[in-house]
Amino acid sequence: MTEAEPKVTLDLARAHGLTAEEYDRIIRILGREPTFTELGLFSALWSEHCAYKHSKVFLRRLPTRAPHVLQGPGENAGIVDLGGGLALVLKMESHNHPSFIEPFQGAATGVGGILRDIFTMGARPIATLDSLRFGDPADPKTRYLIGGVVSGISWYNNCFGVPNVGGEVVFAPEYQGNPLVNVMCVGLVRQDRIFRARAEGVGNPVFYVGAKTGRDGIHGATMASAVFEEGAEERRPTVQVGDPFTEKLLLEACLEAMATGGVVGIQDMGAAGLACCSAEMPARAGTGMEVDLTRVPRRETGMTPYEIMLSESQERMLLVVARGREEEVRKIFAKWELEAVEIGRVTDDGALRVTMEGRLVAEVPVRALTEDAPVYDKPTARPGWLDALEAFDPLCLPEPSDYERSLLEILAAPSVASKQWVYRQYDHQVGINTLVLPGSDAAVLRIKGTAKAIALTTDGNGRYVFLDPYQGGALAVAEAARNLACSGARPLAVTDCLNFGSPERPEILWQFAEAIRGIADACRLLEIPVVSGNVSFYNETQGQAILPTPVIGMAGLLEDAGWRTTQWFKNEGDRIALIGPEAVSLGGSEYLGVIHGRLAGRLATLDLRLERDVQSACRGAIEAGLVSSAHDVAEGGVAVALAEACVSGPGEIGAEVALPSAGRADLTLFGEGASRIVVSIPAKAQRHFEGLMQEWGAPWRFIGTVGGDRFTLKVGGSVVVSLSLDQIAHAWRTGFERYVS
Amino acid sequence: MRFGVVIFPGTWSDCDFHYVIGEVLRQPVKYVWHRDTDLSELDCVILPGGFSYGDYLRAGAIAGRSPVVEALPEFVARGGFVLGSCNGFQILCEAKLLPGALLRNECLQYRCQSTFLLVENAETPFTRGLRPGQVLKMPISHGEGKYYADPESLRALTARNQIVFRYCTEAGEVTKAANPNGSLENVAGIVNEGGTVLGLMPHPERAAEAALGSTDGLLLLHSLIGVLVEDGSFLKR
Numbered sequence: 001m002t003e004a005e006p007k008v009t010l011d012l013a014r015a016h017g018l019t020a021e022e023y024d025r026i027i028r029i030l031g032r033e034p035t036f037t038e039l040g041l042f043s044a045l046w047s048e049h050c051a052y053k054h055s056k057v058f059l060r061r062l063p064t065r066a067p068h069v070l071q072g073p074g075e076n077a078g079i080v081d082l083g084g085g086l087a088l089v090l091k092m093e094s095h096n097h098p099s100f101i102e103p104f105q106g107a108a109t110g111v112g113g114i115l116r117d118i119f120t121m122g123a124r125p126i127a128t129l130d131s132l133r134f135g136d137p138a139d140p141k142t143r144y145l146i147g148g149v150v151s152g153i154s155w156y157n158n159c160f161g162v163p164n165v166g167g168e169v170v171f172a173p174e175y176q177g178n179p180l181v182n183v184m185c186v187g188l189v190r191q192d193r194i195f196r197a198r199a200e201g202v203g204n205p206v207f208y209v210g211a212k213t214g215r216d217g218i219h220g221a222t223m224a225s226a227v228f229e230e231g232a233e234e235r236r237p238t239v240q241v242g243d244p245f246t247e248k249l250l251l252e253a254c255l256e257a258m259a260t261g262g263v264v265g266i267q268d269m270g271a272a273g274l275a276c277c278s279a280e281m282p283a284r285a286g287t288g289m290e291v292d293l294t295r296v297p298r299r300e301t302g303m304t305p306y307e308i309m310l311s312e313s314q315e316r317m318l319l320v321v322a323r324g325r326e327e328e329v330r331k332i333f334a335k336w337e338l339e340a341v342e343i344g345r346v347t348d349d350g351a352l353r354v355t356m357e358g359r360l361v362a363e364v365p366v367r368a369l370t371e372d373a374p375v376y377d378k379p380t381a382r383p384g385w386l387d388a389l390e391a392f393d394p395l396c397l398p399e400p401s402d403y404e405r406s407l408l409e410i411l412a413a414p415s416v417a418s419k420q421w422v423y424r425q426y427d428h429q430v431g432i433n434t435l436v437l438p439g440s441d442a443a444v445l446r447i448k449g450t451a452k453a454i455a456l457t458t459d460g461n462g463r464y465v466f467l468d469p470y471q472g473g474a475l476a477v478a479e480a481a482r483n484l485a486c487s488g489a490r491p492l493a494v495t496d497c498l499n500f501g502s503p504e505r506p507e508i509l510w511q512f513a514e515a516i517r518g519i520a521d522a523c524r525l526l527e528i529p530v531v532s533g534n535v536s537f538y539n540e541t542q543g544q545a546i547l548p549t550p551v552i553g554m555a556g557l558l559e560d561a562g563w564r565t566t567q568w569f570k571n572e573g574d575r576i577a578l579i580g581p582e583a584v585s586l587g588g589s590e591y592l593g594v595i596h597g598r599l600a601g602r603l604a605t606l607d608l609r610l611e612r613d614v615q616s617a618c619r620g621a622i623e624a625g626l627v628s629s630a631h632d633v634a635e636g637g638v639a640v641a642l643a644e645a646c647v648s649g650p651g652e653i654g655a656e657v658a659l660p661s662a663g664r665a666d667l668t669l670f671g672e673g674a675s676r677i678v679v680s681i682p683a684k685a686q687r688h689f690e691g692l693m694q695e696w697g698a699p700w701r702f703i704g705t706v707g708g709d710r711f712t713l714k715v716g717g718s719v720v721v722s723l724s725l726d727q728i729a730h731a732w733r734t735g736f737e738r739y740v741s
Numbered sequence: 742m743r744f745g746v747v748i749f750p751g752t753w754s755d756c757d758f759h760y761v762i763g764e765v766l767r768q769p770v771k772y773v774w775h776r777d778t779d780l781s782e783l784d785c786v787i788l789p790g791g792f793s794y795g796d797y798l799r800a801g802a803i804a805g806r807s808p809v810v811e812a813l814p815e816f817v818a819r820g821g822f823v824l825g826s827c828n829g830f831q832i833l834c835e836a837k838l839l840p841g842a843l844l845r846n847e848c849l850q851y852r853c854q855s856t857f858l859l860v861e862n863a864e865t866p867f868t869r870g871l872r873p874g875q876v877l878k879m880p881i882s883h884g885e886g887k888y889y890a891d892p893e894s895l896r897a898l899t900a901r902n903q904i905v906f907r908y909c910t911e912a913g914e915v916t917k918a919a920n921p922n923g924s925l926e927n928v929a930g931i932v933n934e935g936g937t938v939l940g941l942m943p944h945p946e947r948a949a950e951a952a953l954g955s956t957d958g959l960l961l962l963h964s965l966i967g968v969l970v971e972d973g974s975f976l977k978r
Contacts, residue, residue, distance in 0.1 A: 154851050158882070159792040161753025245751050245795025337750065425851045427882045429947050430790075432757045446952065448760070561952070 005036035005304065016043035022374055029368045037354065037362040040306045041369060044219070044272035045279055048537050051373035054503035055535045058516045066529040068492065076117040076197055076268060078531025079189070080493045082557065084450055087191050089123040092131075092184035092458070092497040092553040094536035098239040099181040103148025107181050108156040108242040112314050114185040115160060116268035119251050120317065122195040122258050123187030126431055127445055128157055130167040130183050131458040131497070131551045135176025137414045137739040142171075145179055146740055152242075153183070154425040159244035160251075163434055164426035165443035167458050168551075169736070170415045172593075174462070177541030182497040184458055184553035188447070195258055197267035199281035199289055199320045199346045204264055206289060206344040207326075208274075209333055210250045210316040212299035216240045217273070217312025246315040246338070253336035254317060260332070262325030269316040275309040277318040278344075279352050283370040288347035293356040297339045305354060305361040320346060383507035389467055392600035394586035399664055403713075403720040406595055408731040410636045410670065411643055413594045417735025418648070435564050439648060441632050442487040442556070444564040453561035455489035457554055461635070462547030463588045468603050469511045473518025473550055475603070478611045478674050479634060480554040481526050485615035486630040486677060488563035488622040489556030494523060496533035496552055501545025503537045511548040512537075519550060525608040526615075528554070565622050567631035568649025572707040574628050574680040576655060578638065579693070579700040580614045581607070582662060584671030590635040591670035604673035610698075611675040617696035618677050624692060626685040628706075633676035639669035639713060639721065641678050642704075646711050647729040654711055654725055657704030661716030668715050680706050745773040745783040747829075749804045751796070754789035754827065754946060761949040762787075766962055775804070778812040785822040785965060786813065788829025790882065790944060800843060800885040801828060805835025813838060822866060822965060823938040827883055830930070830940035839933055839940045840898065841890035847923025851884040855954070856921055856943055858929050859909040862902045865936040870964035876913045877906070877957035879943035881921055886942040888924040888931075898931060906930035906941055 006012065013023040016039060026034050026042050034042065048054055064072040070087055071079035077091035095110025111128060118125045130153055134142050146169075157164045162185070199206070217240035257263050265285070267277045274296070282289045293308045303311075319340075321329050326342065333340035347353070352369065354362040365372075400406040410416055423438040435453060436444035442457040459480040465472030481491045496519065501508040523530055539546040558564060569576075586592050587601025621627050633641040638659065646655055662668040681689050686702075693700045711728055713721040746758045755772065762770040773786065775793075780786060786809075793804035804810060810832060813823060817838070825833040833839040846852055860868055860875040871877075890898060898904055907927040910919045920927045922942070930941025945958030 151850070158851055158853075158884070159751070159795060161791060243795070245792060245797065248751055248753070248792075424854050427851075427853045429853065429880055429882065429944075429953075430753055430757070432760065432947055432950070432953060435952055448764075 008034055008036055008039050013039060017047060018043055022046060025374065035362060037305045037309060038364055040310050041275050041362060041364060044275050044310055045369040046373045050272055050276060052535055053374050054376050054378060054509065054537060055512065056375050057377045058513050061516055061520045062530040063520060063524050064529050064531065069529050069531055072531050073533065076120045078493060078495060079121065079194060080531060082447065082452065085191050086447065087189050087194065088454060088492065088555055089118050089121045089187040089189055090493060090495045090553065090555050091117045091532040092182055092495040092551065093534045094497050094499060095181045095183065096178065096499065096536055096539055099149055100179055102239040103145050104152040105241050106239050107149040107152035109240045109314055110181050110183045111153055111156040112242045112244065112247050113270050114183045115162065115247060116270065118185045118187035119254055120195065120197065120266050120268045121189060122193045123189035124255060125162045125185050125187045126433060127163050127165045127443065127456060128183060128185045129165060129456055129458050129553065131460060132167065132169045133175040133180035133549060134171050135179065136173055137171045143740060149181055150422050150425055156242055156244045158427045160248050161430050163428045163430050165428050165434055165445065166438050166456060169419050169422060172462060172547055174547045177544060178539045178546050180499050180546065180549060182551050184495060186456060186555055193258065195263065195266050197281055198265040198285040199287050200264050200285045201322065202287060202346050202348040204320050204323050204346045205326055205342045206291065206346065207319040207321050207329065207340055208296055208343045209319055209340045210338055211243060211246050211313060212297040212339065213308055213311045213313045214299045215303065215307055215311060218307055218310045240312050240314050242314050249336045249338055250315050250317065253333050253338055257329050257332045260328050262322050262328050263319055264322050265320040267318050269318055271312065273310060273312050274318065279366045279369040281318065281320065282346065282352065283366040288349045288351045288366060289344055290347055290353045291344035293354060295341050295343045297341055305356045309354065378503065378509055379506045380510035380513050381506035382510050389600045390602055394592055394601045395664060397596050399666055400595060403665060403669065404723055407639055407643065407721055408727065410590055410594050410640055411728060412731040412735030413590065414736045414739055416590060416636050416640060418733050419736060421737045421740055435561060436487060436566055440487065440566045441483040442489065444487055444558065446561050451560055453558040453564060455484045455487045455556040455558060457483040458551055459483060460549050460551035462549040463593065463599055464603055465511065465515055465548045465550060466599065467588045467601065469514035469548060470518040471603050471606055473515035474522035474606055474608065475674055476550055476552045477519055477522035477526065478606060479632065480552040481528060482615055482632045482677065484554060484556035485618045486565065486567065486632050488565045488619065489558045490619065491526065491528045491554055491556045494528050494530045494552055494554050496530060496550060497536065498533065499536045499539050499546060499549040499551065501540045508545060515548060515550050522608055526612055563622055565627055565630050566649065567645060568629055569645045569653045569655060569680050569706040570628045571682065573683055574706040575683055575686055575702055576657060576678060576680050576704040576706060577700055578676060578678055578703050579617055579698055580676035581610060581673065581699055584637065584662065584667060584673035586667055586671055589637065589670060589672045591637065591666065606674040613696055613698045614675045614677060617693055617698035618679065620696055621679065621689055621692050624688065626681050626689050628680045628682060630677055630679045633678055635672065637670040637672050638678065643711055643728050645678060646725060647732055652725045652729055653706060654708035655704055655706050656708065656712045658714040659703055665715045665720050669713065743783050744768055744770040744785050744787060745780065746770060746787045746789060747773045747775060747809055749775045749791065749793035749807065751793045752789055752791035754791055754944065757946045758787050758789045761946045765949050766966065768966065773809060775807045775809050778808050780812055780816045780821065783821065785824065786816060788823065788825035788832050790827030790829065793828055793832065801831030801835040804832045810836045817937055824867065825940040826944055827942055830942055831885065833938060833940040838938050839931055840894045841888055843885050844887040844889050845885050846887055852921050853882040854921060855880050857909050857911050857919065858906040858943060859913050859915060861907060862905045865905060865932050865939065866965055866968040867939045867961045868905055868964055870960055870967060874913060876909060876911065877960065878955040879945060879948040879958055881943050883942055886922040886924065888928040890925060895925065901934060903931050903934065904928055905932050905939065
């Protein structure tokens with residue numbers, strides 16, 4: 001159709017990431033060879049990133065329904081009912097590949113993309129969280145990546161004006177060639193103001209709004225669907241460039257336009273840009289769409305239809321406007337000094353028809369690009385390497401001679417140590433809702449005009465999933481829910497970001513399938529629906545896959561914001577109790593990694609019913625007003641959880657704790673296992689607390705008392721750790737910072 | 742006691758100020774668009790925090806030349822009050838309504854944290870409910886908050902007691918460690934010669950409810966409302 005465009009051949013299709021079978025399928029669908037622009041459309045929309053072709057069969061196993069779910073997976077974000085006519089919108093997404101190639105812009109545009117996913121639903125973003133994974137902290141390249149990623153997130157978040165309230169930063173050598181940048185966002189919306197990405201109403205005009213289109217980010221979706229080889233940095237031109245100021249204007253203009261009632265449907269031009277929007281919006285509504293690219297605002301000359309369709313320039317939206325309301329919408333965007341151009345209309349024939357300068361450059365059934373994209377059920381295989389790892393017994397390693405030194409080393413491990421260096425660069429208070437700031441198990445934000453609050457957390461442990469993908473997946477859900485329980489909240493919903501290697505390798509796909517099975521089982525038993533998410537495959541560089549890392553983002557509700565609870569000890573004389581089972585393991589533990597440099601062994605068994613009871617007991621005690629502090633026992637075991645409770649708050653306070661011996665002291669102190677929470681309660685609440693624990697049937701025991709200026713741990717009657725608060729605080733505060741400043 | 746909260750493209754503390762003035766203090770408050778120049782219905786104009794125009798040129802540089810800011814000198818001359826926080830302080834300096842400039846933080850990073858402020862001047866309309874030497878707790882959130890003024894301006898500021906707040910420790914000591922951004926002599930907030938225009942980097946609207954960690958920010962607004970109540974309307978309407 002266009003003379004200047006290259007002739008489409010199988011080789012060209014292959015260079016676009018399509019297989020020979022997929023290319024044949026395109027020819028069958030069209031009844032002819034595709035044009036170059038059409039090849040671009042198929043290549044982008046049939047990429048793993050857009051079509052979920054390797055993951056779909058597994059994702060169907062996740063529980064996605066519950067009475068309070070207003071929108072499950074399939075839209076730009078999930079939505080749950082908060083009561084009182086309000087709803088919470090949530091979504092998490094990865095920006096791993098772009099962040100490795102260009103950390104600052106890669107991470108910044110990751111934030112930009114997730115914010116648009118939230119406000120395209122009609123919601124005002126009220127918080128973001130970020131879950132980050134990097135390689136060796138001592139490597140200068142890692143330092144460069146952290147600096148770039150954190151300042152990119154900081155720049156975009158702060159300029160846009162949304163608080164960043166939590167997240168994680170974890171290090172492991174497996175992320176060296178492929179760091180992970182996952183960003184979660186939640187927004188608040190009135191239930192009668194929810195918008196969806198649907199092109200309803202034949203004849204309605206289609207508006208392009210926001211920033212102009214350039215050549216940046218072309219084929220971003222395709223890049224996210226391939227492994228890295230050497231020289232990945234050469235792909236820098238495929239990384240988009242962000243403009244948080246324009247995004248802020250786009251937010252205000254979109255919300256204002258939506259409030260007029262003149263907007264029918266809206267979608268963010270994110271991955272695969274205009275191509276994705278102009279196919280998905282009509283596909284969801286059972287309509288078609290005509291688009292004239294001549295009218296698309298551009299900031300570069302000579303752009304081809306292919307480039308305009310596939311550009312991933314940031315801060316753009318596609319709107320379907322009710323016929324007759326065009327002027328109203330135009331005026332609002334003009335007020336915010338943004339482009340708003342009518343570029344097409346909704347049709348009734350199920351086709352996407354793209355023209356440029358009067359020429360037809362693509363004509364494709366929208367279903368062919370969306371629902372009819374290929375879906376694969378590829379073989380999975382349990383990796384052979386697991387046998388040897390499972391057979392490893394951590395207790396064959398020598399016991400540490402100095403437990404104080406071991407504890408300080410673990411507290412100073414960059415994955416465990418304080419992340420203040422990161423979060424003090426993020427505005428975490430704008431919006432004046434943040435009741436619990438970063439640095440506790442979960443962030444808590446009030447809902448203005450109500451007594452309620454929401455709690456937010458992200459969690460994932462690649463080491464656990466690597467050793468046991470099923471349990472690892474379930475543990476990520478359990479720990480996220482436990483973080484919420486510790487802050488006094490009842491879990492509402494999950495948004496997940498599933499980071500894995502290449503699904504074309506059976507052992508990677510097995511990790512994926514097993515992790516999903518674990519997540520699904522945990523979500524089902526804990527009754528938490530998965531309402532949105534993202535799959536990031538091909539996280540490999542030169543054949544080296546990352547640790548399989550499903551990250552769980554979770555939102556919970558506190559009916560009474562006054563229930564909010566933080567992780568640090570507060571009052572001299574409070575009793576310390578450990579709720580949960582005694583069973584722990586050093587397999588896959590932080591201790592094994594930090595002290596012995598190993599990743600091996602078996603995980604302690606997760607009993608989901610027990611997990612549920614422990615969380616209910618903790619929440620019950622919090623709601624009864626008995627709890628001064630509650631902290632999830634996670635990486636580093638009970639010794640680290642207790643030490644953190646002493647020094648992570650605004651004022652440091654000591655503790656004296658005696659633990660029953662679980663065998664060797666390293667197992668007792670640093671062993672990791674699910675379903676464990678350290679709480680402190682005023683001595684006068686002791687009776688009441690005992691009664692409550694009995695009622696919930698959760699195992700528990702008193703293990704010590706808060707107070708003094710030392711941290712003392714006894715195991716089986718003998719003192720194994722007696723450190724000053726200064727020593728503990730110093731290790732924990734400087735452990736991360738020493739690598740980055 | 743009518744407050745106007747200005748919205749520039751890129752402002753984000755507008756809603757927070759509006760909430761605190763309207764819902765916490767129960768005072769009349771409305772938004773003012775950056776193109777508006779009619780301030781006759783207002784007693785106090787708030788320039789809130791944010792990244793006006795993306796702060797792509799210099800923080801506050803473009804907003805400092807916007808229609809609403811160009812209307813401020815006349816508003817001030819008529820007896821109106823102006824409170825600029827964070828980006829608002831940067832804008833007031835860019836517009837020469839306050840002396841000096843705000844440079845990139847000495848650490849070269851953005852800083853969001855709690856700070857303590859020593860009250861140096863308790864005779865301005867914004868601080869007259871406080872006492873000199875009082876310590877306030879208020880958060881900051883900025884990348885360019887390092888106050889600078891040439892030696893002559895600084896001498897003049899000091900001589901006229903225009904330095905209202907300095908960063909300090911919880912105990913009220915003005916130390917280098919308590920200075921979060923490298924500000925000259927720990928300066929956190931200053932007033933104009935008449936005392937009716939206050940600029941400060943910390944966010945009083947984020948320290949207005951106990952649930953959020955401090956109510957010290959309210960003291961500034963209480964002081965101001967007190968002035969307004971006694972005068973009926975200081976604009977003599």
